[in-house]
Amino acid sequence: MPRPNAPAVPHRLIAASGGFLGPSAQARRIRRILELAIAQPGLGWPSPEDAVLAWGHAPRAWRAEALARRSGAPLWRVEDAFLRSLHPARVSGEPPLGLLLDRKAMHYDPSAPSELEELLATHAFDDGALMARARVNIDRLRALHLSKYNAHDPEFPPPKAGYVLVIDQVRGDASLTHGGEAGALPEDRLFREMLLIAQEEHPNARVLIRAHPETAGGQRAGHYSTADTGGRVAFIDGPQSPYALFEGAIAVYTVSSQMGFEAILAGHRPRVFGQPFYAGWGLSADQTPSLRRRRKLTKVQLFAGAMMLYPLWYDPARDRLCALEDVIDHLEAQVQAFRQDRRGYVALGMRLWKRPALQAFFGGQKPLRFAPSVARAQGQAARDGRQLLGWASAVPKDFNSLRVEDGFLRSRGLGAELTPPLSLCIDDLGIYYDPTVESRLERLIAAPLPAGGAERARQLREHLLAQGVTKYNLPAGEAVAEQVAELRAARPEAPVILVPGQVEDDASIRLGAGEIGTNRALLQAVRAAVPKAVILYKPHPDIEAGLRLGAVPDAAELADLVLARTGAQEALALVDQVWTMTSGIGFEALLRGLPVVCFGAPFYAGWGLTQDRGWVPERRRAVYPRPDLDRLVHAALIAYPRYYDPVSGALCPVEVAVERLASGGMPRRPLRLRVLAKAQGALASHAWLWRR
Structure with missing residues (x-):
């Protein structure tokens, strides 16, 4: 997906760091995205017609920088895109859904203009279709509570509205060490000053500190601790999404966090103490204004450039580069399942042949546990803090937990012939085929359509x-x-x-x-x-x-x-x-x-x-x-x-x-199901045997 005015494609991409060439799922995904966009990264001595890859400004990026200087090849920097995965990479090892490949500078380094900065400064943004798509995508991200990382719970109660939101970041992050502010103030002092200014500018409001997901998870250190709290200053405890926090905030303060960009999308004018990519375009209150960025953009134009034109987005199901919309569709499926499944399930009424498929559908966070009766299932669920999940036609009428049933685009073959499903419906109210009680499907039909x-x-x-x-x-x-x-x-x-x-x-x-x-x-x-x-x-x-x-x-x-x-x-x-x-x-x-x-x-x-x-x-x-x-x-x-x-x-x-x-290009049914299906055909008059 070439960007406007993109430089010529190099002959080869040379990886100076083993991180690009390793066996992990992340490294394999990064190589595949680059291969689809340009070429498969590899080892070698670069010529001036090649390009040397560095992972942003990571600690080992100096190797790529030195190799580029000595060989005369251009240096290209790569980073994760702004929608990445369910969990942070250090927590889960999940591969990214897109990359930011910049041939000039990294988007968070204002010492030189990046391709993103030049795109935002020069693109006409007068394509009506592009702007319409951008508006819909903004609304979808907000409605679905999608951010760079997405292991949050939109239903978790947010703090009482009327607070000031101060956003922490991990220590030593490249957006801080190369964010334009380190030369003016050390990191610790900069974050402390931001917290003090937030209190001074809002003397009567609560000030809530939002920790970075990796800080909250204990993987990396942040800049604030309990020593910074007290009085009207406190940490936000809970898995709230950024967009849920923005709804109740009266002001947002950040150095260079991506949450500042998301605050703009949510309608805020964040107070920005660094020079991140979204600062300087008239949409933020900048403590250190950029001398280069003079253009005024709308948030829709900023979004179109940063989220739709700049990244290389990847569709993992189709193994292809794609548009942002496809990534949103993919993340929607992933995060909605995570939000429903994170507590795990005790399942009942599930026939033996269906159980592997049910594990694939609902066991992504915690493996399903199967129980033979409602009473046993209720006991297990109460002990383990899990939810009950019952096959709709196999549970009693008064079953008041989640029901599951085949979807309306089920398979290539009959369920009665033991063909595993491609779709299942989960319902917390009733089930779609029972009109005597309201179902979740009814509420969805009755509700207004979401954006797009x-x-x-x-x-x-x-x-x-x-x-x-x-x-x-x-x-x-x-x-x-x-x-x-x-x-x-x-x-x-x-x-x-x-x-x-x-x-x-x-x-x-x-x-x-x-x-x-x-x-x-x-x-x-x-x-x-x-x-x-x-x-x-x-x-x-x-x-x-x-x-x-x-x-x-x-x-x-x-x-x-x-x-x-x-x-x-x-x-x-x-x-x-x-x-x-x-x-x-x-x-x-x-x-x-x-x-x-x-x-x-x-x-x-x-x-x-x-x-x-x-x-x-x-x-x-x-x-x-x-x-x-x-x-x-x-x-x-x-x-x-x-x-x-x-x-x-x-x-x-x-x-x-x-x-x-x-x-029809799907794996065949497992052999055991094909054999069982043939057997049940021979025993059709004894269906009670094979439908257990």
């Missing part, structure tokens, strides 16, 4: 339709298009209606189907309502495989055509309408713009997007303004489920899962 949500939902829907992705993504079945065409020709005025069959003992039927609760009754009701219609009946694939209940022996008499072993994508392409009890195919029909008639109360009914012939919860009818299709899609496919990428082995955004489902 409508556009993301539209793009996702377009991608789903273009790729033909559905819930199970089964192989194409029988060719029936010609038969349907003949039926249309014989009755040109009649609507062609798809009636999807369902598993009749499924929880969505038991809880949400209403008066019509069997496939046969559904076919009869559709024929009675639209006698002249061309009715196509699509049996549920689990029933066709002989694995679940719900066969209709006389379906060929009740419908004009039975779509045997036909995928949802193919079936929906043949019809004008869908009539259903609670089938997920009704949701897929809405995605394709088809009218949907519901006899039950599936999650997508009752919002004004379907014709409802049965009972639906009044709470859905009362939502105003009425949700549109974008809100439904965003809630059901983006906000509610979580997705697991079997290729990268990590949680991922929905867009990655769609690409995996569309391409």
Whole structure:
């Protein structure tokens, strides 16, 4: 992703430090980003056409500096980008999601202009599309509480509003030793002066010190200690996010912390005692103003330059350089799971074959523990401070903890055939298929869309339709298009209606189907309502495989055509309408713009997007303004489920899962599951054995 006016690409990148060439996940990621952007770093004596790499102003950067001087090759400096990972690298060893590669100077070193400074000083920032994207990305970072490191809890209570926020930094950080202020005052004195000035300028306010994450974790020392507190000065204790702290602050003081930049994004004008990259553009109160930086920028222009044009962003699922939006999508998936999972779970109602997949989805922070009963699970959870997590259809009705169920873009293959899922939904209120109680999905549908949500939902829907992705993504079945065409020709005025069959003992039927609760009754009701219609009946694939209940022996008499072993994508392409009890195919029909008639109360009914012939919860009818299709899609496919990428082995955004489902390029089911699936097919009439 070349920057405007970027220098010519060198022949080679020469690493003077072993840190670039080591075996760690961080080193491998750094090499891969550089390889995608320019070239794979390596050893050697550089020529003037090569470039020598230094990691910022790290202690061993002198080796690269000396090598560049002696060889005449240019020196390029590299640092982590401004959105890095969940935890600090020293804590977790997590690799970065992007790099800052500067061919002139480091962004935190004001002794010479960096590429970032020149970009901010000269770029026109008159591209309307770029500015619109920047505004949305700022809003997303704030709403998601995303920062450089993200092991915080947005729900942790912030301090009572009205305080002054003073930001500490780690001792000896390069942004301090090369930040333009060290020559004027020693570090300790500078931070002490900042704290005193904060108290003098706000004599009646509490002054709260925010420690750096690495200081709070004990990895490195900061500049403040308990000796600096007392009276109205105190440390902030707790995992609050920077954006939560900015909401209650009346002023923000920093030397050169990235939190000063984030304070600008949150609407503050921070008091800055160093010369970080964000100072000098009219957005901060600078103790030591820069003599070079004369231009006035808006925060949107500053953000566009620093976060969208300057960094090299990396998508770990797709193994490619990417835009900032892709990194935000990736981090959203990671941090939301961390915030839900950090206490760990005791799980119950989980079938044996599902447990490895559940560990991948929910055991990232602490491995899941499985319990055989509610009582045992409650005891373990109480002892260990964990949460309860139950498979929704296997826990009692009065279970008042988290429920989990398959998502709406599940897999390439049936769950009944033991195909592991790519998506699961976790619900702290109810579960999406039970309309008798409010679910978390309902609240998401009823809520306004987040920043960028409508556009993301539209793009996702377009991608789903273009790729033909559905819930199970089964192989194409029988060719029936010609038969349907003949039926249309014989009755040109009649609507062609798809009636999807369902598993009749499924929880969505038991809880949400209403008066019509069997496939046969559904076919009869559709024929009675639209006698002249061309009715196509699509049996549920689990029933066709002989694995679940719900066969209709006389379906060929009740419908004009039975779509045997036909995928949802193919079936929906043949019809004008869908009539259903609670089938997920009704949701897929809405995605394709088809009218949907519901006899039950599936999650997508009752919002004004379907014709409802049965009972639906009044709470859905009362939502105003009425949700549109974008809100439904965003809630059901983006906000509610979580997705697991079997290729990268990590949680991922929905867009990655769609690409995996569309391409089919996923690992095969484990051998034990393939063998078990064959065995269960032979024992279909004894399902109670293999569905344990």
